[in-house]
Amino acid sequence: xxxxxxxxxxxxxxxxxxxxxVVVVTGAGSRAPGVGNGRAAAVLVARAGARVALLDERAxxxxxxxxxxxxxxxxxxxxxxxxxxxxxxxxxxQTVLDRFGSIYGLVNNVGIGGPPGTAVEVDPDAxxxxxxxxxxxxxxxxxxxxxxxxxxxxxAIVNVSSVAGLRGGIPSLLYPTSKAAVIGLSRAMAxxxxxxxxxxxxVAPGMVYTPMVSSRGMSEETxxxxxSRSMLGTxxxxxxxxxxxxYLLSDEARWLSGVVLPIDAGASAGxxxxxxxxxxxxxxxxxxxxxxxx
Ligand SMILES: NC(=O)c1ccc[n+]([C@@H]2O[C@H](COP(=O)([O-])OP(=O)(O)OC[C@H]3O[C@@H](n4cnc5c(N)ncnc54)[C@H](O)[C@@H]3O)[C@@H](O)[C@H]2O)c1
Numbered sequence: 585x586x587x588x589x590x591x592x593x594x595x596x597x598x599x600x601x602x603x604x605x606v607v608v609v610t611g612a613g614s615r616a617p618g619v620g621n622g623r624a625a626a627v628l629v630a631r632a633g634a635r636v637a638l639l640d641e642r643a644x645x646x647x648x649x650x651x652x653x654x655x656x657x658x659x660x661x662x663x664x665x666x667x668x669x670x671x672x673x674x675x676x677x678q679t680v681l682d683r684f685g686s687i688y689g690l691v692n693n694v695g696i697g698g699p700p701g702t703a704v705e706v707d708p709d710a711x712x713x714x715x716x717x718x719x720x721x722x723x724x725x726x727x728x729x730x731x732x733x734x735x736x737x738x739x740a741i742v743n744v745s746s747v748a749g750l751r752g753g754i755p756s757l758l759y760p761t762s763k764a765a766v767i768g769l770s771r772a773m774a775x776x777x778x779x780x781x782x783x784x785x786x787v788a789p790g791m792v793y794t795p796m797v798s799s800r801g802m803s804e805e806t807x808x809x810x811x812s813r814s815m816l817g818t819x820x821x822x823x824x825x826x827x828x829x830x831y832l833l834s835d836e837a838r839w840l841s842g843v844v845l846p847i848d849a850g851a852s853a854g855x856x857x858x859x860x861x862x863x864x865x866x867x868x869x870x871x872x873x874x875x876x877x878x
Pocket of ligand 1: 623746
């Protein structure tokens with residue numbers, strides 16, 4: 585990963601924001617060296633004073649995240665979990681309660697590419713397992729966490745979708761279908777649990793460059809091409825996603841629920857229009873062009 589992945593800042597200053605609240609992050613490891621969305625979210629909430637439960641089926645990948653948090657003086661533990669399995673989710677939530685005593689936040693971050701192919705090509709037998717990891721897992725984790733949030737009248741959930749769930753253009757069918765389902769699930773859950781003091785929001789990352797992407801191998805040419813598809817024309821990282829997750833979990837977002845927040849340099853909102861303004865027109869930054877200024 586490049587240096588932008590080390591956009592760390594300092595623990596001092598914002599450590600009181602979560603005041604020891606407990607946040608569960610699923611998929612808190614990263615599949616390759618570097619910082620993915622789940623790892624970034626975990627490190628950033630820990631830095632803001634949360635105690636963090638790192639759930640991952642690959643405990644050794646989550647241990648790397650715990651080391652990062654430990655190094656900064658934070659409090660985290662790793663709980664091996666398969667979030668697509670109900671018993672595993674229930675047992676892990678109980679472990680969180682045994683270790684920390686409460687649950688305030690849940691980040692449903694686990695998501696996989698799933699089987700490739702269009703409706704014609706995709707392996708039907710691989711469809712249900714893919715939906716189970718990407719969608720059912722979020723219901724399961726919420727099912728076991730929400731009663732504990734509701735019992736104290738406070739909680740915040742962030743589900744990780746993708747811009748692939750907002751618009752077409754992805755070569756496979758399962759991934760965008762599952763990510764669109766995550767958006768519907770988030771809105772429905774927000775409506776069900778708002779009166780219990782629980783906020784449910786969703787982030788939709790765009791083409792961020794994370795270990796999930798780099799580990800598949802990507803040419804420099806493709807990497808540059810995907811950056812240039814957004815309004816800003818720049819590359820995002822796991823930290824960009826992590827910052828948004830931390831905000832949505834925090835009290836600063838106390839009046840936000842049911843939101844779907846794209847983190848994509850504007851890619852899902854439209855296309856870049858960096859053309860020179862004609863005399864008398866507003867420039868793209870909203871300012872009058874020099875030729876039209878009084
Ligand atoms: N990286 C991108 O470009 C991008 C873009 C849009 C959305 N997303 C979404 O972001 C999320 C993940 O991002 P990341 O960077 O943290 O990915 P990552 O692949 O680096 O890490 C995900 C972690 O999830 C774990 N995991 C996988 N299946 C699991 C299961 N059944 N139970 C428990 N843990 C499991 C893996 O072991 C891994 O440590 C996914 O929901 C993905 O769809 C990523």
